[in-house]
Amino acid sequence: MSHPSLFYHYTPVCDVEGCDRPAIHKVAAPWTDGTQKELRNYGVYCCFHSEGQLERARDRQARVKLGAGEKVGTMQLYELIEGRLDTELIPVA
Ligand SMILES: [Zn+2]
Known part of the structure; x- marks a missing residue:
């Protein structure tokens, strides 16, 4: 099997252990502590794992205690x- 992507640039791979498919989705949620804002990354996944991992990440996030002023928005794919910046990423409908 050839891996043409190796000859170009870095292609992210699914974060699920044992899965080496290219990641096409990022699980992320807007986060703020009142002063700073960012898109918090909860992992990148291939087309087979992204939906399930989104659910797991939401479950995990629901149990996390947030600090004073901290807010986490809706977690989405x-x-x-x-080459696109986090701030330019488009949520999957
Ligand atoms: Zn995968």
Whole structure:
């Protein structure tokens, strides 16, 4: 099997252990502590794992205690587009 992607640039791979498919989605949620804002990354996944991992990440997040002023928005799947900044990522409808 050839791996043409190796000859180009880094292609993210699914975060599920043992899965080596290319990641196409990022699980992320907007996060803020009142002063800073970012899109918090909860992992990148291939088309087979992204939906299930989104559910797991939501479950995990629901049990996390947030600090004073901390807020986490809706966790969603974002299309992973190479070279695109987090702030430019588009949630998958
Ligand atoms: Zn996968």
